[in-house]
Amino acid sequence: MRLGMICSVLLGLALMAGAMLLTFWPEPAPMSAEPKKTGKVHVEPVVAASMNRESRFTAITQPYRQALLSFTVPGKIISRPVQVGDRVQAHQPLARLAFEEFDNAVHQAQAAVAELTVQLNQAKRDHQRFLRLSSDDVVEARQAEQATALLEQLQASLDGAKAHLTEALRRRDESLLRAPFSGIVTAVYLDSGEWADPGRAIIELQDDKLVKIEVEVPESIITRLEPGQKVNAILPFAANVQVKGRISHLSRAAGGAGRLFPVVVELDPASGVVPGMTAELVINAESSPAFEVPLSSVINPGGSRPSIFILNNGQVREVPVELEGFSANKVLVTGDISKADLVVVHGHTALTHGQSVDVAP
CATH class of the missing domain: 1.10.287 (Helix Hairpins)
Structure with missing residues (x-):
């Protein structure tokens, strides 16, 4: 029993000593919120750059207008004066029923x-x-x-x-079939003496003056195109002749999720291009504003999250960027950048966001 009393007294003295120790122990000095300064860094101004992306689409030239002509009334054909290859004028008679x-x-x-x-x-x-x-x-x-x-x-x-x-x-x-526009007769399906039912094709006519190209482009390009916009086409099998054209129609809606957007280009009628030729449509679409920075300023340029450090009032902030293109020791980037920014080009390997730095002269 005496041993138990002695243990209780010793436990009480230990608790009292601990309480006094916590009461009179000096408080630790508060940590400074100011980031520790690093060594000297070198900066350069970012340079605004206009970035054009050239896209090419292969297509076959087509007549701007093409029609399968037929009668709307039944009857026996008594006259069809045109043949394949004939050039006809608008409203010219092509065939007649009895x-x-x-x-x-x-x-x-x-x-x-x-x-x-x-x-x-x-x-x-x-x-x-x-x-x-x-x-x-x-x-x-x-x-x-x-x-x-x-x-x-x-x-x-x-x-x-x-x-x-x-x-x-x-x-x-x-009962008289006329040409709806000027062009070339490319096919005939019924001759004189044959019976023509309503809607049955008699003659195929193609416009021989206006030629077009129809292509399908992705969403990233359709948003940068406008009706009437000037474009160029190259004929790779005709000595790479370049032909001017303009966008006559573009669709703002695709045929479904993940589908492409149709674009129709009317080629210069004085170019001499005829339907059936292979052409490459060249579209130069200007992208969002980009900036040119030294390649050395980009952190992790080959990784999934490249970034740069921008100097602002003696502190640096890390800015994620998208790499758009390379040129020698320069790189085009897009991101939260402006023309007035200074980018750190040396001494940034150990920097952290918000850290204060000294700028080398």
Whole structure:
């Protein structure tokens, strides 16, 4: 029992000594928030640079306009004066159907319109007469109403006859196939004497003046293109002749996720380019603003997170960058940079973000 009392007293003395030690132990000196200065660093100003990316797309030249021509009415072809390779002018006749049936329909419709016009004029006179007699109580009001109804009926019949005449004239006109534009006949499918159904191809016509190129470009390029923009095309199998062109149409929507965007380029009509030639479309698209810095200023240039140090009021800040291109000992970068910035080119291997530095003269 005496041994237990002695142990309790010793434990109490030890706890009291620990408490006094914590109370009177001097507090550690606070750590300075100011980063320790490093040695001298060398800086250079960043240089703004315009960066153009040249992209090339291979395509085959096509006629700007191409059409498969057909009749909209059925009939027997009695004339087709053009052959493959012929050059035709706009509105020039290319083929004709037997038109006696269409002529007869027109004459019948014209006769119906003439007959109803005479009847309508007589009905108008009768109507006026019945109105006067009805007002004088010479005829019953019912007779005047009948005259009015007959007049309206004849007017409706005449309107219908005129519509039939218009349709008959259209069908007669459609029996003659005309060129919708000037061009070259590239194919014929039916000859004289054959029966032509509506919509069946008779002649293929291509525009021989305007030539186009159709390509598909990725999203990174379509956003930098505008309708009317000047572009160039190279003919690799024609002594690399360069042809000027302009963007006549571009699509702001792709056919689906991950799809490309169609672009149509109209080539200079004076270039002599014809459909079917191989061409390389050259597009120079200016990218986002870039800056030129020494290659030595880039930390981890071959890694996944390259960066540079920018000096600002005696301190450096680390800026992640994207490498856009190399030229000798310079590199083009994009990132949170401005023309007024100074980039550290030497002495930056041990720097940390926010660290204070001295600049070497």
